[in-house]
Amino acid sequence: MNDKKMLIGMQIGNGYGAQATSWMADNVDVRNYTNLDAHVRYAQAAERGKFQFLFLPDFLAQSQKTDHDAPLLTMDPAITMAVMARETTKIGFAATASTTFNEPYNLARTFKTLDVISGGRIGWNAVTTSDPASAANFGAQVADRDTRYERAHEVVQIVQALWGSWQEDAWVADKDRKIFADRSRIRPVNLQGRHVASRGPLEIPPSRQGQPVIFQAGGSPHSLALTGRFANAVIGATFTIEDSRRQRANVRRAAEQAGRNPDEIKFFAGIMPTIAPTKREALDRRGQFVEPGIRQRVRYLGTMLGLGLTADDLDRPLAEAELAAAQANPADPRSGTALQIAREGWSVRDILYHGIIDYHPSPIGPAEVTADHMQEWFEAGACDGFWLSPDVYEDGIDTFVDQVVPLLQQRGLFHTDYEGDTLRDHLGVDYQYGANH
Known part of the structure; x- marks a missing residue:
């Protein structure tokens, strides 16, 4: 104790x-x-x-x-x-x-x-x-x-x-x-x-x-x-x-x-935090608050990772070549977490659902x-x-x-x-x- x-x-x-x-x-x-x-x-x-x-x-x-x-x-x-x-x-x-x-x-x-x-x-x-x-x-x-x-x-x-x-x-x-x-x-x-x-x-x-x-x-x-x-x-x-x-x-x-x-x-x-019985349920709960401004967020995610992402990329995971080229933006301390989540294979939409652009860890x-x-x-x-x-x-x-x-x-x-x-x-x-x- x-x-x-x-x-x-x-x-x-x-x-x-x-x-x-x-x-x-x-x-x-x-x-x-x-x-x-x-x-x-x-x-x-x-x-x-x-x-x-x-x-x-x-x-x-x-x-x-x-x-x-x-x-x-x-x-x-x-x-x-x-x-x-x-x-x-x-x-x-x-x-x-x-x-x-x-x-x-x-x-x-x-x-x-x-x-x-x-x-x-x-x-x-x-x-x-x-x-x-x-x-x-x-x-x-x-x-x-x-x-x-x-x-x-x-x-x-x-x-x-x-x-x-x-x-x-x-x-x-x-x-x-x-x-x-x-x-x-x-x-x-x-x-x-x-x-x-x-x-x-x-x-x-x-x-x-x-x-x-x-x-x-x-x-x-x-x-x-x-x-x-x-x-x-x-x-x-x-x-x-x-x-x-x-x-x-x-x-x-x-x-x-x-x-x-x-x-x-x-x-x-x-x-x-977002708390739910499963991670998928928690992501969907958090996602309802991300969706209204998701087009702006996906562009910012691209800036965080050094990639040119658009809304057309939302429903796919990052390709191997993109992950290899991605780098955490040193100007944004949240970028390292975003890159880590991206490497787990989540779609761009789900990366954003993780709250990686919020003001504190999520x-x-x-x-x-x-x-x-x-x-x-x-x-x-x-x-x-x-x-x-x-x-x-x-x-x-x-x-x-x-x-x-x-x-x-x-x-x-x-x-x-x-x-x-x-x-x-x-x-x-x-x-x-x-x-x-």
Whole structure:
């Protein structure tokens, strides 16, 4: 039995699933985009599986790419998160919010309020925003990377200071003495940076975990500097064990360089499984989401392999001469997996059905395939846990909970119940209140 247990978070966005066309699945209510009862039901299913957290991404501009795609995001992650938190008791939540198009005080108030009302189960994925369309929605232009990350450091520092400005023993709540709170222990922060400032204080007491957990996503030097200083959880984008180990090592090194214990940061590798009794059934299930844009995908597959593929090639396997000439495109880390699958003799259509153009590795087949993938990566030191993106929430979460989770538990890889009540408890990171010095 393993002493260390893997962590599992789950992406939850639009009410349908991680695939842009999952809204078209037969068992999905097409109105779930605005139905928060569905989001609550999915959160409760994940909590039944003892997941550590749900992760709500965000994007500040139009995310629907074609008529047949749905947005991959909820209408507003903070509001959606509040609704789900009120209808669950243990599972944690993390939501993305931009350091570029929010002021520190707004961020501090929103996330600390959520943390208090949820009983200490909230995290903030602090991101800069580099998308011009998003900037246009704020009447702005995208600043250069150095400026965006300089602002991000200031924003996170001020937010954490505001979180600690109502000191832990300030709330007296004594009717007999007629003292609600000791104002001398609720102090302004008076922080002024080059880009942002706040006087404070923030009139919100500590939550059960002190304050929200900081999440990060990205592996650039700028992002790693932010991660090393502030983050406790990192959402990675990796496609091989070797690359995931490298990214995790970079994250841990960034923590050490910031004077922190590297074990304070947990690294999550993405996974986008499709689970069915047989591999053929799993491929056909995944294929329904691939088909609407398959003509564009087959051309991109050709680019990945250095071949001139068209829609006319969809229903045949690659010829021996093509396989001999094919090479994994070094510019796309998914290309190696695509080439490996092609060499197994699948048709071009089935290669695409394997999800080789998705954002994370895609185990396809019975539950054991996904469990084996997770065990291999975890035991290889490639991650501390996984960021799960179910293809269809309506049945995909329950399938994972009922079929994959028991396998992981039987193998001693995943816990059988929550050991604590807060997100920090679930992640195994220390209590924090105020700025991270």
